[in-house]
Amino acid sequence: MSETSETLLQNSIEKIEAAYEYMLAYAAQGRKVEPAEGDASNTPSIRNFLENMLWGIENVTQGFAEATQSYSNDAPVSESFENFKTVLASDVESASAVVGMALKVPSLSSQLIDNLNASAHLRCLLTDIFVLDEVLKIHQQKQPE
Numbered sequence: 001m002s003e004t005s006e007t008l009l010q011n012s013i014e015k016i017e018a019a020y021e022y023m024l025a026y027a028a029q030g031r032k033v034e035p036a037e038g039d040a041s042n043t044p045s046i047r048n049f050l051e052n053m054l055w056g057i058e059n060v061t062q063g064f065a066e067a068t069q070s071y072s073n074d075a076p077v078s079e080s081f082e083n084f085k086t087v088l089a090s091d092v093e094s095a096s097a098v099v100g101m102a103l104k105v106p107s108l109s110s111q112l113i114d115n116l117n118a119s120a121h122l123r124c125l126l127t128d129i130f131v132l133d134e135v136l137k138i139h140q141q142k143q144p145e
């Protein structure tokens with residue numbers, strides 16, 4: 001895996017996971033409205049986390065495609081990656097739609113974020129990235145130096 005493709009994939013995964021972790025904490029706060037930008041609480045903006053998550057969602061498929069190019073000579077592995085990319089692209093589309101819609105709300109409540117956390121669309125994508133991350137780690141361990 002090249003450093004560039006690894007970086008895009010890993011940055012995408014990190015942004016998605018960091019946002020999800022922050023969303024869990026935000027949902028637990030019981031906020032009726034989103035804190036105003038620069039309020040005295042000094043808490044990070046949920047909106048910034050969601051924007052970062054959306055960036056990660058929109059780039060994870062490309063990062064995966066780039067990261068798996070080196071397996072193109074191994075037909076069975078390459079075919080399985082192509083099949084998975086189809087699933088990933090579908091889940092990316094769904095997760096992107098739900099996160100994008102949430103970002104258009106004028107004020108993000110804890111209840112909305114809790115519902116977003118529970119969204120099957122987002123959970124499918126999270127599971128996808130957990131699986132692809134582990135599969136790639138295992139393949140890298142098996143590749144000759």
